[in-house]
Amino acid sequence: MVEKGPLKISAKELASGLVSAKDIEVLIGRIAMEEEWELLGPTPFPHISTLRSWDHMLLSRYKPFYAPFCDYCCLCTYGKCDLSKGRLGACGINMKAQTARIVLIACCIGASTHLAHARHMVDHLIEKFGEDYPINLGQEIAIEMPHARLITGIKPKTLGDLAYLLNYCEKEVTQCLSASHTGQEGNYLDFESKALHVSMIDHLAMEIADVAQIVTFNFPKGDPNAPLTWVGLGVLDLSKPVVICIGHNVSAGIEVIDYLEKSGLGGPGETVEVAGLCCTAHDIVRYRDQAKIIGPISDQLRIIRSGAADVIMTDEQCIRTNVVYEAQRVKTPVVAVSDKASYGLPDVSELPVEKIVEMLVSGSVPGVFLPDLEKAGAVTAITAIRMAPIRQKFKIIPDPSQIQAQASGCTFCGTCRRNCPIDLPIDQAVFNAKKGDFELLSMLHDLCLGCARCEQVCPRKIPALSLIEAAFQHKIKTEKYRIRVGRGPILDTEIREVGSPIVLGEIPGVVAYVGCANFPNGAKEVGIMAREFARRGYIVTLSGCSAMVASYVRNEEGKTIYEEFPGTFDRGGVVNVGSCVANAHITGAAIKIANIFAKRPLRANYEEIADYILNRVGAVGVAWGAYSQKAASIATGCNRLGIPVIVGPQGSKYRRMYLGRAEDKESFTVYDARTGERVWIGPAPEHLIIALETMEECMVWTAKLCIRPNDTTKGRMIKLTHYVDLYKRIYGKLPPDLHHFVRTEADIPITFKEEIMRYLKEVGWEPWEKPSIDPTLLKRLIRAQA
Amino acid sequence: MAMTVKPWQWGNVPGHEMATPVKGDVVAKLVKAAKRPLLIVGGASLKEKLGGKLLIDFAAELAKAGIPTVATAHVYKALKDRGVEPAAIMTVADVTNRLQDPNWSVDGKGPHDLVIYMGVSYQLQSQMLSTLKHFATHLRTLSLDRYFHPNATYSMPNLKEDEWEQALNNVIALLKS
Numbered sequence: 037m038v039e040k041g042p043l044k045i046s047a048k049e050l051a052s053g054l055v056s057a058k059d060i061e062v063l064i065g066r067i068a069m070e071e072e073w074e075l076l077g078p079t080p081f082p083h084i085s086t087l088r089s090w091d092h093m094l095l096s097r098y099k100p101f102y103a104p105f106c107d108y109c110c111l112c113t114y115g116k117c118d119l120s121k122g123r124l125g126a127c128g129i130n131m132k133a134q135t136a137r138i139v140l141i142a143c144c145i146g147a148s149t150h151l152a153h154a155r156h157m158v159d160h161l162i163e164k165f166g167e168d169y170p171i172n173l174g175q176e177i178a179i180e181m182p183h184a185r186l187i188t189g190i191k192p193k194t195l196g197d198l199a200y201l202l203n204y205c206e207k208e209v210t211q212c213l214s215a216s217h218t219g220q221e222g223n224y225l226d227f228e229s230k231a232l233h234v235s236m237i238d239h240l241a242m243e244i245a246d247v248a249q250i251v252t253f254n255f256p257k258g259d260p261n262a263p264l265t266w267v268g269l270g271v272l273d274l275s276k277p278v279v280i281c282i283g284h285n286v287s288a289g290i291e292v293i294d295y296l297e298k299s300g301l302g303g304p305g306e307t308v309e310v311a312g313l314c315c316t317a318h319d320i321v322r323y324r325d326q327a328k329i330i331g332p333i334s335d336q337l338r339i340i341r342s343g344a345a346d347v348i349m350t351d352e353q354c355i356r357t358n359v360v361y362e363a364q365r366v367k368t369p370v371v372a373v374s375d376k377a378s379y380g381l382p383d384v385s386e387l388p389v390e391k392i393v394e395m396l397v398s399g400s401v402p403g404v405f406l407p408d409l410e411k412a413g414a415v416t417a418i419t420a421i422r423m424a425p426i427r428q429k430f431k432i433i434p435d436p437s438q439i440q441a442q443a444s445g446c447t448f449c450g451t452c453r454r455n456c457p458i459d460l461p462i463d464q465a466v467f468n469a470k471k472g473d474f475e476l477l478s479m480l481h482d483l484c485l486g487c488a489r490c491e492q493v494c495p496r497k498i499p500a501l502s503l504i505e506a507a508f509q510h511k512i513k514t515e516k517y518r519i520r521v522g523r524g525p526i527l528d529t530e531i532r533e534v535g536s537p538i539v540l541g542e543i544p545g546v547v548a549y550v551g552c553a554n555f556p557n558g559a560k561e562v563g564i565m566a567r568e569f570a571r572r573g574y575i576v577t578l579s580g581c582s583a584m585v586a587s588y589v590r591n592e593e594g595k596t597i598y599e600e601f602p603g604t605f606d607r608g609g610v611v612n613v614g615s616c617v618a619n620a621h622i623t624g625a626a627i628k629i630a631n632i633f634a635k636r637p638l639r640a641n642y643e644e645i646a647d648y649i650l651n652r653v654g655a656v657g658v659a660w661g662a663y664s665q666k667a668a669s670i671a672t673g674c675n676r677l678g679i680p681v682i683v684g685p686q687g688s689k690y691r692r693m694y695l696g697r698a699e700d701k702e703s704f705t706v707y708d709a710r711t712g713e714r715v716w717i718g719p720a721p722e723h724l725i726i727a728l729e730t731m732e733e734c735m736v737w738t739a740k741l742c743i744r745p746n747d748t749t750k751g752r753m754i755k756l757t758h759y760v761d762l763y764k765r766i767y768g769k770l771p772p773d774l775h776h777f778v779r780t781e782a783d784i785p786i787t788f789k790e791e792i793m794r795y796l797k798e799v800g801w802e803p804w805e806k807p808s809i810d811p812t813l814l815k816r817l818i819r820a821q822a
Numbered sequence: 823m824a825m826t827v828k829p830w831q832w833g834n835v836p837g838h839e840m841a842t843p844v845k846g847d848v849v850a851k852l853v854k855a856a857k858r859p860l861l862i863v864g865g866a867s868l869k870e871k872l873g874g875k876l877l878i879d880f881a882a883e884l885a886k887a888g889i890p891t892v893a894t895a896h897v898y899k900a901l902k903d904r905g906v907e908p909a910a911i912m913t914v915a916d917v918t919n920r921l922q923d924p925n926w927s928v929d930g931k932g933p934h935d936l937v938i939y940m941g942v943s944y945q946l947q948s949q950m951l952s953t954l955k956h957f958a959t960h961l962r963t964l965s966l967d968r969y970f971h972p973n974a975t976y977s978m979p980n981l982k983e984d985e986w987e988q989a990l991n992n993v994i995a996l997l998k999s
Contacts, residue, residue: 105836105952118838459943685945688949695915695916726916729866729943732895733895737913769902772911
């Protein structure tokens with residue numbers, strides 16, 4: 037940027053030979069002042085319908101598939117309106133549009149959450165470092181913010197520029213959310229287009245949030261050798277005072293560390309343990325790798341009830357909303373710093389640190405709301421030190437000797453199981469415990485989501501979650517795993533190395549394990565899948581809770597994936613980008629491939645880049661435990677950019693998938709950009725978002741969804757080798773859709789050649805007439821026209 | 823008087839119209855009466871145990887009785903090991919998606935009239951049944967799982983293991999008779 041802010045020119049009166057006017061105000065927008073770093077593309081700062089035609093193109097191939105959660109619309113005072121079986125609501129809406137509307141609302145919630153996070157972060161950092169603080173990600177990252185450049189056409193240079201970009205994001209989210217009001221949008225495809233739009237904005241907001249914190253807090257700047265740290269329920273040294281930060285916005289957690297260091301108390305772990313839960317944990321260790329990651333969102337109640345924390349500091353997102361009550365049960369004071377999550381606590385901003393500490397230590401309040409982050413850091417650190425000897429790590433998880441007595445009231449009524457999100461046999465486990473057998477109870481630890489719905493409904497008030505934890509206590513100390521600190525963005529130099537093999541298919545794909553911990557069958561499945569694909573030479577990227585739990589599976593030598601594989605964005609690399617907002621770097625890498633490797637213009641050129649990614653970049657996201665609205669918008673943002681996503685079975689509760697139909701050849705027909713001819717490309721990728729049932733099925737589909745129309749014969753052969761190999765291992769036969777992906781004999785994996793040739797003969801396969809094309813959905817990219 | 827049954831998952835109350843609970847011979851007669859049934863077998867069939875067997879064993883018997891079968895998740899191998907060659911291997915979303923099309927059938931022999939889910943995990947199955955309830959009104963659906971599925975046209979009520987086993991054996995016996 038060369039100038040700050042839009043230029044405003046005002047004139048009380050203007051008179052010339054042609055014009056006479058009063059009270060004129062002319063605003064020359066920011067875009068006009070942007071230096072000409074690249075020719076401006078067609079869609080700078082796209083509005084709600086600017087990219088509608090792209091969306092409709094995607095949605096004509098990947099048609100929305102709806103699975104409503106509820107038969108009613110309950111959003112206005114005419115309701116509840118029964119929309120089942122084709123009925124219309126009082127406003128005229130039908131079930132498809134209503135379900136799409138709910139999806140849009142979810143995506144708006146998700147995007148606005150990251151956006152509000154980014155806004156808080158940027159405003160806080162501007163206050164701390166000034167608006168001219170430079171965006172500098174080091175020598176090896178010239179394209180510092182690919183989403184910003186792609187979507188807005190702006191090349192941000194300072195924190196002030198980020199604040200300006202947030203204005204745009206906020207406007208777009210408002211526009212999209214307004215479309216969900218009763219009596220606004222009524223067509224399901226246009227609801228979906230708006231969901232895609234707001235989810236694209238989500239990726240920009242995530243990028244802003246993460247880049248702002250990377251540059252100011254000096255987090256790793258794409259370092260493939262970012263240090264290893266610890267994750268797990270057993271990582272804490274309980275002989276020390278312990279601060280546990282919960283949430284996603286690390287600004288406050290950093291103040292705790294800064295206070296400790298400035299006060300001569302040393303870094304995290306020296307005199308005070310500083311640890312985190314959920315994404316704020318990722319970011320704490322990006323700041324100081326001596327801090328610790330306890331685990332994903334599902335570990336919150338476990339760790340609170342274990343009494344480990346002498347103070348809990350909450351920031352924002354993914355915090356248990358009854359955190360104050362649960363903390364009170366173990367005499368842990370809470371310091372809430374976010375105005376988005378203040379829990380009814382008294383605002384103590386105006387009080388001196390000593391007074392606030394006194395309130396917390398005396399127990400006169402269960403916690404405080406303290407949005408002054410610097411003060412919150414001091415209060416939290418001092419309170420932890422003073423509370424530790426008082427609390428003595430007071431816990432409410434019973435000793436193993438008490439399990440049987442606490443389970444004795446169980447009548448095996450099954451109510452707990454019938455309220456468990458994943459139908460775990462809690463009833464059987466507690467009933468067995470009543471008889472002195474704790475084995476099933478202990479086994480449930482690895483599967484349980486930690487939500488405690490079972491306890492809420494138990495007619496005998498049995499604390500089932502606490503009993504599960506009690507039965508597992510003897511193993512807690514072994515719950516320590518090595519994880520690489522989130523490295524942030526992918527280096528431009530790495531993109532130059534891997535751009536060609538990814539686009540040509542010789543690196544079989546980029547698989548991103550992202551998102552939350554609502555796993556259908558325990559966290560370890562993520563680790564198993566990640567290792568499988570890293571060993572196969574895919575580039576494995578991870579973020580958020582999935583990045584944490586992927587370390588829970590050790591190899592034959594006892595190593596986690598972060599110890600077994602390098603942290604480079606290259607064949608067989610395992611790349612932890614960091615917290616939730618660092619997801620933008622994964623999609624950003626796909627954008628960079630299109631720009632750096634393929635030289636596609638980046639600036640405000642969304643459709644072309646998304647078209648390139650859809651047709652050429654074999655990337656797939658796997659959100660196996662997705663639960664949140666944020667995960668909905670992250671996934672939908674991937675989809676607009678042409679990246680398919682797999683969610684676990686619980687993801688079906690998002691109510692919408694985008695599914696292709698392989699047999700619908702017309703929908704998988706594209707332009708050959710060289711000639712303008714319409715050419716069938718095979719169903720690649722077949723879906724944009726799909727919920728799958730089992731880990732085994734997920735692995736097969738992960739390999740399949742990495743196939744792209746543009747693969748070279750060598751690349752297609754490599755991708756098919758993995759698809760066929762996994763399919764044969766899991767199903768015991770060749771994939772029945774192989775003829776959709778073999779274009780010529782040269783595509784056939786050598787190791788299965790005879791078998792595949794026999795199969796292709798059986799199904800009457802013929803080599804494709806035009807196996808090699810330059811695929812595009814965009815008519816304007818046909819070069820023959822030019 | 824009709825049975826009143828709560829959905830297995832307490833929170834899974836979609837609306838005032840819920841599945842007709844069926845058990846005993848009625849289930850068998852429903853399946854027997856269908857002209858073009860389709861059986862969809864999911865991944866939970868490899869874990870669910872009843873009567874000393876796995877649910878997949880019962881699914882295989884139904885398939886052998888002549889119901890065209892779709893193997894979802896990774897159940898194909900287990901069906902094959904039990905002597906069943908399913909009509910298709912598909913994801914449960916893919917088959918459910920196609921069933922919204924009134925002209926679609928898994929084997930090209932004409933549209934289905936009864937879709938039977940078996941061994942698809944509860945929450946996922948509930949969502950698939952919801953899709954068909956709303957957008958495939960030409961179809962009737964039946965869950966042969968142990969737990970009451972309100973989004974189906976017909977569902978077993980929440981059964982004890984022996985009742986469930988008996989119900990499945992009845993269906994198999996009637997189809998084979």
